[in-house]
Amino acid sequence: VQLREWGPGLVRPSGTLSLTCDVSDGSINSSYWWNWVRQPPGRGLEWIGEIYHSGSTNYNPSLKSRVTMSVDTSKNHFTLKMSSVTAADTAVYYCGRVDSTSWHVDPWGRGTLVTVSS
Amino acid sequence: IQMTQSPSTLSASVGDRVTITCRASQPVSGWLAWYQQKPGQAPNLLIYKASILKSGVPSRFSGSGSRTEFTLTISSLQAGDFATYYCQQYSFFGQGTKVEIK
Numbered sequence: 001v002q003l004r005e006w007g008p009g010l011v012r013p014s015g016t017l018s019l020t021c022d023v024s025d026g027s028i029n030s031s032y033w034w035n036w037v038r039q040p041p042g043r044g045l046e047w048i049g050e051i052y053h054s055g056s057t058n059y060n061p062s063l064k065s066r067v068t069m070s071v072d073t074s075k076n077h078f079t080l081k082m083s084s085v086t087a088a089d090t091a092v093y094y095c096g097r098v099d100s101t102s103w104h105v106d107p108w109g110r111g112t113l114v115t116v117s118s
Numbered sequence: 119i120q121m122t123q124s125p126s127t128l129s130a131s132v133g134d135r136v137t138i139t140c141r142a143s144q145p146v147s148g149w150l151a152w153y154q155q156k157p158g159q160a161p162n163l164l165i166y167k168a169s170i171l172k173s174g175v176p177s178r179f180s181g182s183g184s185r186t187e188f189t190l191t192i193s194s195l196q197a198g199d200f201a202t203y204y205c206q207q208y209s210f211f212g213q214g215t216k217v218e219i220k
Contacts, residue, residue, distance in 0.1 A: 102166050
């Protein structure tokens with residue numbers, strides 16, 4: 001399976017970040033959780049949340065009030081929306097597949113840089 | 119849960135044996151994973167369930183540990199191993215260990 005993130009690379013402060021992760025060479029309708037992880041420039045990894053093909057979600061408590069994830073099984077992709085963004089949300093955003101039997105992320109998408117700036 | 123890696127930076131030479139430690143703030147399951155990340159690239163899974171090597175990963179990488187302390191060992195550091203390594207337990211990542219050339 002391969003994953004590819006895409007969406008606007010620049011978002012205005014207080015706006016909404018919107019990213020899509022396309023899943024190819026595999027079905028999103030499988031026994032995996034589909035995750036978003038981000039990495040601010042020069043810093044470590046932060047888990048954002050996950051979604052199952054049924055639509056069930058789990059979010060990082062620190063971001064939960066601003067994050068919404070959805071899944072479109074007909075298009076074999078899932079999306080991330082983050083509202084009220086600030087410069088602190090500038091990061092490379094990765095999507096990844098998580099095996100629920102051992103909870104590791106593999107594979108990862110290549111990542112996409114989102115900059116929050118006016 | 120907090121995952122704390124040590125050291126934060128490690129200077130080593132090709133051929134060295136390298137050990138990175140990941141400590142959990144409370145006992146955790148054995149679902150501990152290790153990733154390697156090179157500049158400008160996504161993380162790459164090395165080990166999962168604390169000690170299982172992902173297919174295709176060189177055998178010089180190994181993992182061990184349980185409950186609150188886990189280790190990643192590189193038995194003989196190669197040029198391509200200079201990178202940052204992260205541990206992960208569920209939704210919690212360690213802060214990373216940068217392995218740099220001595």
